[in-house]
Amino acid sequence: MALIPSSSENPASPVTEGSTPHVNAPQLQLFVMALFFIFGGITSLNDVIIPKLKELFTLNYTQAMLVQFCFFTAYALVGIPGAMLVKRIGYMRGAVAGLLTMMTGCLLFIPASQSASYPVFLLALFVLASGVVVVQVVANPLISLLGPASTAHSRLTFAQAFNSLGTTVFPYFGSLLILGSLASKSAHQLSGAELDAYRTAESGAIVRGYLGLAVALAVVALAVWYFRNRLNEEKSAEGSKFAGGDLLRRPRFAFGALCIFLYVGAEVSIGSLIVNYLMQGHVMGLHEQAAGKLIGLYWGGAMVGRFIGSAVLRFVSPGKVLAFNAAGAILLALISTQTSGMVSGYSLLAIGLMNSIMFPTIFSLACEGLGPRSADGSGIINVAIFGGAVLPLLTGAIADAAGSLAVALVLPAVCYAIIAAFGIYARKPAV
Numbered sequence: 001m002a003l004i005p006s007s008s009e010n011p012a013s014p015v016t017e018g019s020t021p022h023v024n025a026p027q028l029q030l031f032v033m034a035l036f037f038i039f040g041g042i043t044s045l046n047d048v049i050i051p052k053l054k055e056l057f058t059l060n061y062t063q064a065m066l067v068q069f070c071f072f073t074a075y076a077l078v079g080i081p082g083a084m085l086v087k088r089i090g091y092m093r094g095a096v097a098g099l100l101t102m103m104t105g106c107l108l109f110i111p112a113s114q115s116a117s118y119p120v121f122l123l124a125l126f127v128l129a130s131g132v133v134v135v136q137v138v139a140n141p142l143i144s145l146l147g148p149a150s151t152a153h154s155r156l157t158f159a160q161a162f163n164s165l166g167t168t169v170f171p172y173f174g175s176l177l178i179l180g181s182l183a184s185k186s187a188h189q190l191s192g193a194e195l196d197a198y199r200t201a202e203s204g205a206i207v208r209g210y211l212g213l214a215v216a217l218a219v220v221a222l223a224v225w226y227f228r229n230r231l232n233e234e235k236s237a238e239g240s241k242f243a244g245g246d247l248l249r250r251p252r253f254a255f256g257a258l259c260i261f262l263y264v265g266a267e268v269s270i271g272s273l274i275v276n277y278l279m280q281g282h283v284m285g286l287h288e289q290a291a292g293k294l295i296g297l298y299w300g301g302a303m304v305g306r307f308i309g310s311a312v313l314r315f316v317s318p319g320k321v322l323a324f325n326a327a328g329a330i331l332l333a334l335i336s337t338q339t340s341g342m343v344s345g346y347s348l349l350a351i352g353l354m355n356s357i358m359f360p361t362i363f364s365l366a367c368e369g370l371g372p373r374s375a376d377g378s379g380i381i382n383v384a385i386f387g388g389a390v391l392p393l394l395t396g397a398i399a400d401a402a403g404s405l406a407v408a409l410v411l412p413a414v415c416y417a418i419i420a421a422f423g424i425y426a427r428k429p430a431v
Contacts, residue, residue: 028142031095031224031227032139032142032143032159033159033162034162034220035095035135035138035139036139036143036159036160036162036163036166037162037163037165037166038099038102038135038166038216038217038220039102039132039135039136039139039163039166040162040163040164040165040166040167040170040299041166041167041169041170042102042128042132042166042170042213043071043129043132043167044166044167044168044170044171044271044295044299045170045171045174045209046067046068046071046125046268046271046272047171047271047272047274047275047292047295048170048171048174048175048178048179048275048292048295049067049174049178049206050064050065050067050068050272050275051064051179051275051276051288051291051292052178052179052202052203052205052206053067053118053121054276055288056198056199056202056203057118057199059118060396060400061273061276061396061397061399061400062393062396062397062400063396064272064396065272065392065393065395065396066122066393067121067122067125067272068268068272068388068389068392068393069389069390069392069393070122070123070125070126070129070389071125071126071128071129071388071389072129072264072268072385072386072387072388072389072390072392073126073129073386073389074126074129074130074132074133075129075133075382075383075384075385075386075388075389076383076386076389077130078129078130078133078134078382079133079137079380079381079382079383079385079386080380080383082094082098082133082134082137082382083137083376083378083380083382085097085134086134086137086138090228091138091142092224092225092227092228092229093228094134094137094138095134095135095138095139095224096221096224096225096228097131097134098131098132098133098134098135098137098138099131099135099217099218099220099221099224100131100217100218100221101127101128101130101131101134102128102131102132102135102213102217103131103214103217103218103221104127104128104131105124105125105126105127105128105129105130105131106124106128106210106211106213106214106217107210107211107214108120108123108124108127108128109121109124109203109206109207109210109211110207110211112124112203112207113200113203113204113206113207114200116196116197116199116200116203121203121206124210133382133385136378136382136385137378137382139159141367141377141378143155143159155310158306158307158310159360160306160356160357160359160360161303161306161307161310163306164299164300164302164303164306164356165303167299167302167303168296168299168300168302168303169296171292171293171295171296171299172293172295172296174209174292175289175292175293175295176289176293177205177208177209178205178206178209178292179275179288179289179292247370247373247376247377247380248380252365252366252368252425252426253366253367253370253377253380255366255422255425255426256362256363256365256366256367256381256422256426257366257380257381257383257384258384258418258422259362259366259418259419259422260359260362260363260366260381260384260385260387261384261385261386261387261390262387262391262415262416262418262419263355263358263359263362263387263415263419264359264384264385264387264388264391265387265388265390265391265392265412265415266329266391266411266412266415266416267355267358267359267388267412268387268388268391268392269391269392269395269408269411269412270298270348270351270409270412271295271298271299272392272395272396273395273399273405273408274291274294274295274298274348274349275288275291275292275295276291276405277345277348277405278291278294278345278348279291280405282340282341282344283340283341283344283345284341284342284344284345294345294349297346297349297352298348298349298351298352299352300352301349301350301351301352301353301354301355301356302352302353302355302356303356304353304356305325305352305353305354305355305356305357306356306357306360308356309321309356309357309361312357313357313361317427317428318357318361318364318365318423318426318427319365319422319423319424319425319426319427319428320423320424320427321357321361321423322357322358322361322362322365322419322420322422322423322426323420323421323423323424323427324423325354325355325356325357325358326354326358326416326417326419326420326423327416327420328353328354329351329354329355329412329413329416330413330416330417330420332347332348332350332351332354333347333348333351333409333412333413333416334413335347336348336351336406336409337406337407337409348409358419361423362419362422363381365422365426366381366426367381391411391412391415394411395408395409395411395412396408398410398411
């Protein structure tokens with residue numbers, strides 16, 4: 001699908017194979033930035049509710065990581081259908097569909113709390129994530145079309161900074177609302193009806209937070225629906241229907257999709273362990289709420305790095321910047337696992353700064369030259385985000401087996417090494 005201006009001053013023109021239509025409407029740019037902010041913030045809230053649910057349902061690390069598994073499994077199941085839906089109904093209507101699905105997922109936290117059932121919480125997270133997937137299918141290719149192809153890396157990185165703004169703000173207030181309500185007693189001390197009542201009462205904080213999000217999502221969906229005809233949208237060129245297998249036969253795109261899988265898995269694995277990692281006595285020995293507030297530093301580093309990266313990427317090869325940042329993430333993980341105290345804690349949090357440009361840079365490097373098949377490529381990339389389901393689960397299993405969160409960080413480090421190799425491989429523009 002390609003976009004063309006809808007104003008009378010810029011009449012519609014045919015979209016041909018290989019063309020790059022540009023849209024410069026300020027309202028559209030604000031709309032896209034808002035989408036990045038929303039789905040980034042909601043995704044990062046998982047890092048807050050994981051320690052909450054881990055305590056309420058007395059889970060080990062592997063079981064707690066099912067939160068991320070169910071959330072990111074939606075990318076595997078909904079990514080391709082989401083791309084097909086967006087191609088069929090258009091970007092703006094697709095965004096509305098995604099936002100309403102997210103709202104439904106938020107409302108499902110009500111029966112999850114009332115039933116005091118962990119599986120129902122997981123179902124709510126899956127539905128919520130399904131809406132996030134559709135919104136992300138809309139946002140990524142749309143921001144690439146808002147200017148010249150030569151600055152797509154920089155523009156997407158800048159948009160991702162708003163994603164990071166959401167991931168920085170949401171965990172802080174989520175920690176105050178959700179982790180701040182932990183009672184003096186523990187689920188380990190209770191059983192039977194008393195335990196169910198405790199879980200229902202304590203999960204009420206989660207419900208209140210997500211109900212507020214549901215209201216906000218409804219308002220945004222109404223605003224987007226009002227502007228649904230702001231764009232004239234034309235279907236992709238004939239013969240360019242969704243064909244994931246065809247795109248995956250392109251080595252550069254396939255390697256990039258793999259790296260999205262690894263990057264999201266590594267980023268989510270580290271983010272999910274931050275609270276428990278910082279609570280360790282030999283690291284910083286913090287309480288849950290204090291550790292939860294520091295999640296914002298991890299995601300805030302990504303935000304700062306993306307604003308800086310949007311400028312750097314205008315002058316430096318995106319592949320070289322990607323390789324440099326991936327190597328930096330490995331070094332910081334090594335420092336964190338081999339030290340203690342504040343050095344150990346803050347070096348782990350600083351990995352967020354290295355993560356900053358990875359997703360948008362991998363995405364744009366992999367999708368160079370796709371033209372009118374951008375929605376197809378975005379759909380496959382969203383399937384690759386399934387790494388956020390698989391790798392955290394494996395990281396949790398390693399932590400349980402080794403009895404050490406430091407040992408579990410080896411897996412994200414391996415992921416960063418492969419990403420560095422892709423940066424070197426894709427350092428030259430696609431031909």
